[in-house]
Amino acid sequence: MHYWLPLIIFCFGIVGCRDSFDGSASSGPGNAMAPRVPPERFGVIWDWMAVDSGTVQSGHSLSHILGPAGVSAGAIATLAIEAQSIYDVRNIRARQPYWIAFDGDTVQPARYFIYERNATQYARFDLRPPYGVTLGSYASDTLIERAQGVIESSLYMDLERIGAPTNLALSMAAVYAWTVDFSRLQEGDKFNVLYEHVYVNKQPVGMPRVIVCHFEHRGRKLLAYRFNQGKGDDYFDENGNSLRKAFLKAPVEFSRISSPYNLKRFHPILNRTKAHYGTDYAAPKGTPILAVGDGIVTKSSYTKGNGKYVKIRHNSTYETQYLHMSKRAVNVGENVSQGQVIGYVGSTGLATGPHVCFRFWKNGKQVNHLKEDFPPSEPIESGQMDAFRTTVAEWRMHIQDREFAVR
Ligand SMILES: [Zn+2]
Structure with missing residues (x-):
């Protein structure tokens, strides 16, 4: 594996660019000494x-x-x-x-x-x-490249338009999975990203790997820096906070689980076996129900089974749903933050007593959230902070001089 030093940054185009750090300094005097084989x-x-x-x-x-x-x-x-x-x-x-x-x-x-x-x-x-x-x-080279641009249609299309690899969109979406919904990008959002790409015979292979990304979404600057503090590569903001966010363990405080996630539950009202795709938390009527993570309300509605319920999309991977509310406190399209009250415990719909049936979706499928292995979301440890700051300063130099310098 060979690492090209980032030496030259070229920027071209009006609304976007893609740079390649050229390894032109690699043919040093050492090569002339090499024996002919x-x-x-x-x-x-x-x-x-x-x-x-x-x-x-x-x-x-x-x-x-x-x-x-x-x-x-x-x-x-x-x-x-x-x-x-x-x-x-x-x-x-x-x-x-x-x-x-x-x-x-x-x-x-x-x-x-x-x-x-x-x-x-x-x-x-x-x-x-x-x-x-x-x-x-095969002998491979890892090149460091940069792509910068403004969202006109979708990240995928805009990367293609500026000649950057389109699968970079997937790599970027993974970095920001917990903070940006890439299906809802806004025209005018800006990106400036440095990434590694492996080349074999001058052809790029595999997924580009993001090193640093400056993303401006709805006027908010979201910075991501890759750093390994001993547990593998992870992404952090400029202050060393993980870009991943932990969900709250439960949507109600001081509650008890009255019925666990169970694919073969005997339903007390229907009197037959029916999969229970949620975890029931019993709590007194009127207890506030909290959003377990930041997100956008996709449903705030009523059905005979669910009673009054709310559904939240947290990112491209996770959604949560809260059933049997006595009262809903949010509307569809509303942005909610973690811990925000979205409704109150009740027993509307098919329920024997006041509780919230909490349902968790991963990639469109209901799963038991208590069995899910969520990625760690710890910030940079204090002992690693100096090393992290050095890394950030180094990469900022390479990305910042033309940061968002899109005319
Ligand atoms: Zn339930």
Whole structure:
């Protein structure tokens, strides 16, 4: 893995730009001293081989591919067994590229079969006794790039318009999953993002990884800095607060769980087994019900079963719903913050006594929130603060000089 130093920042275009930090300083005097070696590929001296290449056809097995290269059925069977613990040949998939290398002038049987597992990894099979397989990776470069622009339609379209990778939108949405609903961006929102992208043979592969992002949403600047304080990469604002937010443990204080999430509950009113997709918290009538996290009210309504209820979307992943209220305190479209009173405990709808039935959605499916593994949301620890501030200052230099300098 090679890390290009960010040396030059170019900015072009009127409403957006994408920079690449060029590694033009990498050809130093050291390169001139390097000894000349024959070109190597897949870990073998490639220049001395005769090579056939293709892509795996649908329904083809190793016999279809290697038979014409002079490899016997017995040899293929032995190879499959010898390779199994390192790379199982049954994992070979259609449409993946492969190469068959022959010693000298296509001497049969072939010497190597190289199968490309994905954009960065390959498996090299040795086609002569004692047979076997070696896994390898292509040489890759990690480039640091920058994309800056103003939202005109959607982040995806706007990234495409300025020539930045469109899958950067997914990476950015993940960074801001708890603070910005990317389906509700506003025209005029601004982004300025530095990210890493891995290149193999000058082609970008995989997802871009955000290093730092300055995002302006509805006039509010939301900064995100990547930092690892020993538990893996995470994103923090300029003060070291995690960009993730923890939900409140329960929507009512001083309550008790009267009925847990249970897919095989016997319903006390319906007198039959009916999945209970919520957690019931019993509390006196009129007890305030709190939003467990920031969000937007998507439903504030009444049905025969739910009674008076409210539903909140917190981000692109999570939604919560609160049933059987005696009174609702918010309207559809309203922004609510964590801990805000959204209604009061009651027993409207199908309920035997005053309680709130709390329902939790993850990616559109109801789940038991007490069993969910929420990502940590701890801020930067005090012992890591100096290192964090140094990291922030460093990246700000690279991103800030033209911060939101969109004309
Ligand atoms: Zn319930």
